[in-house]
Amino acid sequence: MTATDKDALVDLLGALAYGELSAFDRLAHDARRAPSLSGRAAMAGMAAVELGHHGSLIDRLRHLGADPEEAMEPFVAALDRFHAKTEPSTWHESLVKAYVGDGLAADFYREVARFVDPSTRELITEVLADSGSAAFAVREVLTATAATPSLSGRLALWGRRLVGEAISQTQHVLAERDALMTLLMSDTGDISGVGTLMTRITDNHARRMTTLGLGG
């Protein structure tokens, strides 16, 4: 692994680690808006799963000889900004954000997996296998839109706003992290690697919105 590769790997793991810690925080916060104690516990359960991933990423960073706090630090502002700009105002918006956010995180993990060493790839595979905690969100959104069809349009717009903000904050981060940008351009040798990444992410997002009954 070259020094640049190592820098990029630490950046990737740092970004994911803070992503998981901030996801814990936001899911725990949004859980409070649940209309039932079981809904509240289900969203709290998603938060706990994210925190488990955070712990695995921190262990991996330590194993690589990196300081976890230093590795996360460059990504705190962008992720906090993402959450500040996508604060749900209803329980249904919280559910859509939980499901879409979980899916976006999985997309980022999959992208990252192509660039990392075998041990880190194993960790990522484990994290990705640890899914299904967002299934309750899909069920609740489908039930709600079946009962109140007029909800769909508003939630579809909300979904677009979520992915728009995610892409915008990712671009901010990439503009500031040279090693990361170099890594993402390594497939094609130019900026088009970043473009195809964004295309893959928006395609996956569209699929997820369809799963929620909020597509096209």
Added chain:
Amino acid sequence: MTATDKDALVDLLGALAYGELSAFDRLAHDARRAPSLSGRAAMAGMAAVELGHHGSLIDRLRHLGADPEEAMEPFVAALDRFHAKTEPSTWHESLVKAYVGDGLAADFYREVARFVDPSTRELITEVLADSGSAAFAVREVLTATAATPSLSGRLALWGRRLVGEAISQTQHVLAERDALMTLLMSDTGDISGVGTLMTRITDNHARRMTTLGLGG
């Protein structure tokens, strides 16, 4: 098990289950005030442990044929009031509350263990074994008061307020739940059973404040 015993058991498990869910919520909220990302993750980790206990209690309630939401419902107001009246205003107050709250919960579990069937007792033993997540709070409080001795007096007062509110809300709850009160009086046949329970809890609390360097 008589019908009254069963009612009391469902009450006990319901109270503990909502206690754990609200502890998750408050710890997750207080984690945000941490001065470092590792402190934030440590307190978030405590929250996740409490949520795990919540899940075990819910399973136990279901196994007993009780509706978990109904079982928790009578205790929501008292526990929410406890947290509203003990909202920490600093990170150090959050740490003291995390440690003291975890200890108070353990006390309640131990009291409860004396009254329950063997399977429920096994669950309680498991929950009590699952400790140590508050050790970071003790370390951080000891470090902080060593550096700033004037903190001790204020945090000692804070600890007294926490246990005072816990006892006051417990008494509120007992006054309204006949089956629970009957159970607690079953040792002595009169109200003095409740008095000795409170004495044991305040004694344990005093021990914990000493561990935090805030005793005497």
